[in-house]
Amino acid sequence: MNRARIALCLISAAIPAAAQSLPDLVIKNATVMTASHGTITQGSVWVHNGKIAGVGATVNAPSSATVIDATGKFLTPGIIDPHSHSALGNDVNEATSPVTPSMMMIDAFDSTDKALYQALAGGVTTELLLHGSANMIGGQAVVIKNKFGLSREELLFPNAPRSIKFASGENPKRVYGSRNQLPSTRMGNFEIMRQSFEDAKVYKKEWDDYNAKLAKGDKDLVTPHRDLKLEALADVLNGKLYVQIHCYRADEFLTEEAIAKEYGYKIRAFHHALEMYKVGDKIAKDDTAIATFADWWGYKDEAWDAIPWNAVMSMRQGVRVALKSDSNDHIRRLNQEAGKMVHYGGATEDEAIAMVTLNPAWIIGVQDHTGSIDVGKDADLVIWNMDPLSTYARAEKVYIDGDLFFDNSFKGFGTPHFNGVMHDAESGGSHDGSDEGGN
Secondary structure (H helix, E strand, C coil), rough: CCCCHHHHHHHHHHHHHHCCCCCCCEEEEEEEECCCCCEEEEEEEEEEEEEEEEEEECCCCCCCCCEEEEEEEEEEEEEEEEEEECCCCCCCCCCCCEEEECCCCHHHCCCCCHHHHHHHCCEEEEEEECCCCCCCCEECCCCEHHHHHHHHHHHECCCCCCCEEEHHHHCHHHHHHCCCCCCCHHHHHHHHHHHHHHHHHHHHHHHHHHHHHHHHCCCCCCCCCHHHHHHHHHHHHCCCCCCEEEEEEEEHHHHHHHHHHHCCCCCCEECCCCHHCCCCHHCCCCEEEEECHHHHHCCCCCCCCCCCCHHHHHHCCCCCEECCCCCCCCHHHHHHHHHHHHHCCCCCCCHHHHCCHHHHHHCCCCCCCCCCCCCECCCEEEECCCCCCCCCCCEHHHHHCCEEEECCCCCCCCCCCCCCCCECCCEEEECCCCCCCCC
């Protein structure tokens, strides 16, 4: 590597994200699909210091603002995937015990994985990275903003709620049944779950009693033993962890809800949920969402009763519905998965867009920060060359916190933050410094 290239790499690595953000940006004349309050034709969005400062037919941005004329193009919130295993490599499942709630997916997260770039190029700005489904009680998730090219710490979604992954049905009973150990049946699955929460109740009471005495000034106390597994489950009982459950069958949705009520915690969302259309009216009463596929079916026994109308039928019964990828391939086409909802069941375009933006944001617990184009929210935005629900649509520009992280017009990777690549804004090209001369 020549000296000029080394210098450019060092400069690129030293530029913080905020320094590359524009203080004021206006995207005008776009078809703005807000996900929360309908679609605005010939609309404008004003971004100020990474936040949405105005949206409407016109905005009152300062004259110094950088303006992008998006005539003929569409603007949506960033796509959000509420069920991803990207950038976790082969470390998705700690399949050595059916109960591993203290496992932390952040410990397996590789922020340089190209899957993140591929998702970014598909308009995905936020992901919930989950433990796999081998264990009845899996591990704790990590939430990222897809700022590919920055450090691992800079990708973490600030102050996002904690989530934990549970799994019922075929996967845990297959994994452990093949070893002739518990669980090998659905009965075994739920016995393990109940026993785990019985243990967590005892642990929680021990610590609650200790903390109560400590608060009263009792100094003659012995600190209880710390157990990371039971501590995580006690956090579920205390409402400190969102419960995300891999679950397919209608009967199991009802069993999971019954167990949650028995032990006093809430289920945030069922994932996969291919049979939700059978019991959606009952699940809607508990304000539990689903993160489902558009039209995957038949790939395992518990997926045979899947129908492509599931998402829309469940939504009409009052269930909050999101679409998810569970795949490094599908994550690049979640906009098309949303388009299928218009085709299957007749969702409106606004409803379909919400299924890949605002609704998954709710499942993750970040709906007050992202997921729609509203004043005060993070400027996570995608400019599309045409209606994003079209098969032919592609993301042209992707902004996260008002900062440009993908531009399809750039040569090469299209990522201005990619390490070692400097974007030349005036020429529209990018280079790595190799033509800068020197030795």
